[in-house]
Amino acid sequence: EQLLTRVVTHSPGGLALTCNAEHMAKAEFLLELGTTVLHLVGTVPRRAGVILFVSSHAIARRIRMTWHGRNDHQAHFGRGWAGRTLWEALCDRKSAVLVEGVGPDGQRTPASAGDEAAAYRRAVDQGGGALMVAVYRGRMSEGISFNDDYARAVLCVGVPFPNLGDEQVKSKRAFNDLPCSRHKG
Secondary structure, eight states: OOOOOOOOOOOOOOOOOOOOEEEEEEEEHHHHHHHHHHHHHTSSSSSSSEEESSSSSHHHHHHHHHHHHHHHHHHHGGGGGSOOOOHHHHHHHSEEETTTOOOOSSBBBOOHHHHHHHHHHHHHHTTTOEEEETTSGGGGGSSOOOOOOSSSEEEEEEOOOOOOHHHHHHHHHHHHHHHHOOOOO
């Protein structure tokens, strides 16, 4: 009764939200994803927290950069653009918009998960709500409890499969394909 699960297949603009590596690398796709997130965040009470999970830190940083970038907005939205970035619009809806492992200046930060969680909780406790862009299997997804208003909505973008183009994944697959790795001992 207290859990509502939905699959969102298209952005408000009608774009299919297929979250594969190819699409997640395109600013146009990330802007449509951001428009969808903005719409969904608008359905959550202002005082509450929203957590958006993505598959990697690189994607989280790319999202932050794209949602901040005025040039990408102008190119994508054209004449329909009101001059405000998605990031600014999200900040109008939530008093804190945070990205795991990324500081306010957009640079990587060594802040601990405890520091990031504290900033998120503080924004929710003060009644302004928060949006946290977190990473599947990242610091914010392990061992931190987000009860009640701390997670009124959890948005999961894509499925956290490993990137088959990643060098570590290629090495692991090559090792697993060696005849000696299949030896039963």
